[in-house]
Amino acid sequence: MQIAETLNEGLRREYTLTIPKADIDARVDKQLAEVSGRVAMPGFRPGKVPANLVRKMHGAALRQEALEGAVKDGVQQLLSEKALRPATQPEVELTTADQNEDIGLKVTVELLPAVEPGEIEGIALEKLTVEPNDEELDAALTRLAEQQKRFDAAAPDHAAATGDVVVCDFEGKVDGETFEGGKAEGISITLGEGRLIPGFEAQLVGAKANEQREVKVTFPADYTTKYLAGRDAVFDVLVNEVRTAVTPAIDDEFAKGLGLDDLAALREIMKDQVESELTGLTRTHMKRKLLDHLAATHDFAVPQGMVDSEFEQIWKQLADEATREADPAAAMAELEAERADYRTIAERRVRLGLLLSEIGRRAGIEVSQTEMNRLIGQEAARYPQNQQQQVVKLLRENPMAAAQLRAPLYEEKVVDHLIGLATVTERASTRAEIQAALESEEGALGGMALPSGEPMLGDDGHVHGPDCDHEHDHDHDEHAHG
Numbered sequence: 001m002q003i004a005e006t007l008n009e010g011l012r013r014e015y016t017l018t019i020p021k022a023d024i025d026a027r028v029d030k031q032l033a034e035v036s037g038r039v040a041m042p043g044f045r046p047g048k049v050p051a052n053l054v055r056k057m058h059g060a061a062l063r064q065e066a067l068e069g070a071v072k073d074g075v076q077q078l079l080s081e082k083a084l085r086p087a088t089q090p091e092v093e094l095t096t097a098d099q100n101e102d103i104g105l106k107v108t109v110e111l112l113p114a115v116e117p118g119e120i121e122g123i124a125l126e127k128l129t130v131e132p133n134d135e136e137l138d139a140a141l142t143r144l145a146e147q148q149k150r151f152d153a154a155a156p157d158h159a160a161a162t163g164d165v166v167v168c169d170f171e172g173k174v175d176g177e178t179f180e181g182g183k184a185e186g187i188s189i190t191l192g193e194g195r196l197i198p199g200f201e202a203q204l205v206g207a208k209a210n211e212q213r214e215v216k217v218t219f220p221a222d223y224t225t226k227y228l229a230g231r232d233a234v235f236d237v238l239v240n241e242v243r244t245a246v247t248p249a250i251d252d253e254f255a256k257g258l259g260l261d262d263l264a265a266l267r268e269i270m271k272d273q274v275e276s277e278l279t280g281l282t283r284t285h286m287k288r289k290l291l292d293h294l295a296a297t298h299d300f301a302v303p304q305g306m307v308d309s310e311f312e313q314i315w316k317q318l319a320d321e322a323t324r325e326a327d328p329a330a331a332m333a334e335l336e337a338e339r340a341d342y343r344t345i346a347e348r349r350v351r352l353g354l355l356l357s358e359i360g361r362r363a364g365i366e367v368s369q370t371e372m373n374r375l376i377g378q379e380a381a382r383y384p385q386n387q388q389q390q391v392v393k394l395l396r397e398n399p400m401a402a403a404q405l406r407a408p409l410y411e412e413k414v415v416d417h418l419i420g421l422a423t424v425t426e427r428a429s430t431r432a433e434i435q436a437a438l439e440s441e442e443g444a445l446g447g448m449a450l451p452s453g454e455p456m457l458g459d460d461g462h463v464h465g466p467d468c469d470h471e472h473d474h475d476h477d478e479h480a481h482g
Helices: 021-036 051-081 134-147 252-257 263-297 304-322 328-337 339-362 369-380 385-397 399-421 431-444
Strands: 002-009 012-019 091-096 103-110 124-129 150-153 165-174 177-190 212-218 232-246 423-428
Touching: 002 051, 012 051, 021 051, 051 091, 051 103, 124 263, 124 431, 134 263, 177 232, 252 263, 263 339, 263 399, 263 431, 304 328, 304 339, 328 339, 339 399, 369 385, 369 399, 385 399
Parallel strands: 124 423
Antiparallel strands: 002 012, 012 103, 091 103, 150 232, 165 177, 165 232, 212 232
């Protein structure tokens, strides 16, 4: 096979590969010999079909298979001979495919950069500490009580307000015609949750039990049921009942309802939880400062293919969020105005990801098999029991899926390593101060909370009604999705 470099520009390389016709023919002959022993044809004993007949029947398919194998092997040979470390899957273009000529290929590769970490020992970091005082503990107990609230039937003349539950029947129509999935009975809607089509919940505010209302909405342009997407609909709604939230008193009876002896025992448990929350908040702030330092002190070219992929993940999540706003068009317009900012964030994440990976490699940081088994078990537990075995099999056999699962833990290990080398000073702070600092930094990075943090390497269900059919996991942690 002949290899010639035609482009060497930054991290981008292009090569022409010439695979001799004789190599393809040899592959076809080898496959023909293997297939001939298995081919059955009327008038011939198994395995005794003449090669020329087998070639006439299966020659085109065998050549295609041989060609695909030769291209795959040729690209692997290129990467090996030139010691290339591709950042993304190489792009392969067949330039000559005539079966009577040598095969010509154009291979475009974007390489991983050579990363040289700067000084990583003695980085100055400030650790903001917060004591789990009574105020913090009381707030945590209040949040817990809110989570345990129940909804009781309101008085008949109670007007539904945000936070109330409205139990109703509805039937929707588009252009005066009912549609599949547009009818429901006894459905509970929590006003203000935003789980339904924009504008639906707001039109139920003020409704009372046994009241009928007409709700007019427009299905989102990206609604999963295509024939409803972007269309106006009218729903006839009958409010059966309005329920209001009742938050339990924080006392011994509340604690007993949670399986504890008394309120004192609950406070002790909640104290540990608050300490853990505050420790996590402190670490998140330290990590953000550490990554800011690394980003400011390292500048090297990054593969644009990786940046494109990271940007697409960021943009998809932000665009999904925009469709859930009261005015999706305005939200998207605002988002479009910040497109360049998010492109910058994507590049920062990729650069930091590559840097952290190299620091971890040099430090010998690894994720053990025991740790991977734990991660696989935790991931499988998120699925229904009848799917868990399939999830485990996927994660054990699919290197890409395994790498995505492994990446967050690896990143945290590298961050812990760097914090261990840093010069850390402590300062007493408050939860509000740390949260304000984090929110301010997120705003500076593009005006919205980062959808996937910093980088790591590595049918429709019939009840269409007003439900947008979107389940959104709003996770703003410090990790990226590799």
